[in-house]
Amino acid sequence: MKAIVFTEYGAPEVLKLKEVPKPKPKDNEILIKVYATPLNFGDTLVRKFNSITPKKFHMPFIFWFLGKLYFGFKKPKIEILGSEFSGKVESIGKNVKRFIAGDQVFGYRGPRMGAYAEYLCMNENDVVAHKPTNMSYEQAAAIPYGAIMALGSIRKANLKAKQSVLVNGASGGIGPIVVQLAKKHFDAIVTGVCGTPRIPYVISMGADKVIDYTKEDFSKNGETYDYIFDILGKCSIEMCKRSLKKNGSCLYVSFKMKQVFQMLWRSIAGNKKIVCVMVNENTKDLIFIKELIEAGKIKSIVDRCYRLEEAAEAHRYFESGNKQGSVVLTLYDEHNI
Template sequence: MKAVVCTKYGSPDVLELHEIKKPRPGKNEILVKIHATAVTSGDCRVRGFVSPIIYWFPMRIVLGFRKPRKPVLGVELSGEVEAIGSDVKRYKNGDRVFAFTGMRFGGYAEYICLPEDGLLAVKPDNITYEEAAAVFFGGTTALHFLRKGNIRNGQKVLIFGASGSVGTSAVQLAKHFRTEVTGICSTSNLELVRSLGADHVIDYTIEDFTAKGNQYDIIFDAVGKTSKSACRKALAPNGKFVSVEGQGVAKELMEDIVFLKGLIESGKLKSVIDRCYPLEQIREAHAYVDKGHKKGNVIITVNHGDHK
């Protein structure tokens, strides 16, 4: 089968399309024919080994010293069950599923084996494979940090970087939790963020959100580009600043998968897709994400042209 292999740490040029052995499911595994995956900021950080100096050594132990120990990156995907292990009960051949592999990676390939009790579910009928592959990275990250901020009905919440993968999910989730949402983004993304339900939008290129005197119960930096000290004037008394940078990684919970799936099925959460690339153009996709200006998610189509 075809798979994109990260041959060493570095620029997008280290990604190479290889022919590797097709996996076979174990007793408790399902074999998924992948139709779509995503290029997340997490994939790009691993590929380029972007790490604070203090974490350099432990991160190399976790990820691999000379190159990624898991050479096929990709943390979220959607596809169709092609085979099941002898003990599998939850899924059957032909089921359309979407999944979050996290540190197991493996999405940049034509096939993957997943444990049936992993972070996966049957794909909602009201979204495409491409949209399904754009749910879990941003959704679980946004959920984790909004909960860390102790989000509650009636609060004022500010999302810094509201137009990215995490930010577009955070705006919608904060509205679901019945808060007053302000989204910060660039000029070209104002309408997008407003369309996701933000009550107010601020263009950071022309306006300093801390200078207006407004205060927020939660400030969520969804892109890791500001700091608590920079936001101090805009934090309400007892307000919380949470950030994807330097505050740990989101915990991967099955209840979050179920929760996000329910919101999609009820029309309360939608995926935002900036661009789609075929697997063969994975380098171009990574180069685009590296620029840091994507709107929502960048999707890779796999086994394209043979699914509905």
């Protein structure tokens, strides 16, 4: 089968189309023909992991070190990127109960990656579910990572209708789904923060207001919020204090040890809470996300599709700063909604 393989870290050019062995499903696995796989933050991070220093990494040093151990210090140990996918079940192992051949599915492989390939195997109990009926393969493929992380983060808040939420980093993989869940599922009042080109995109996700971080520091405009979701961990503790209501909380989806210590300290000493969020992916959440999509509460906007062999070009566009939604590799073009 064809796959995009990288054997050295670096610029998008390291991604090469190669012939690799087609996987065979074990008794409890399904073989999936991949129709679409999106690019996300993790793909570009792992592709250039050699140049990511602990300082550039948005999580504590120990996560960086474990990441380096897992993905390889000098050269990649995992040679096929792609953590999300949609596609069709081609065949099943003899013990599989949840799926039959021909099922349309979408899923999340996390750090195992391997979705930039024509086929992949998933254990039937892995994070894989039937594809939402109201989405194309490209739209559905772009959902699992962002939605699972957004749902896990929003569950750490006790969000109620008409409360105010600020999403700092509303235009990437996770932020747009935090915006949609807060607005459409919890009926909150939502402000998104993003860069200039993606303001219309964040408005289309349902944000009531959008702040351009290149032009305005949200913490200096006098507005306060019940919850701040900080996707890249860009808010200082001082910014949080200024922008949170009296009993508000800041949820750091990315954080350093400084925020962990603040979380512990403020849990004893403060009424403005700090929460460092850790999310574990699971199948139940993906099934719930499918239901939310079918209920019209989550959508995805695909900006551009590329063919598998154009992966390097897709990575260049993803990193150009111009994207307005998801960038997806389309492997098999059956627009079967």
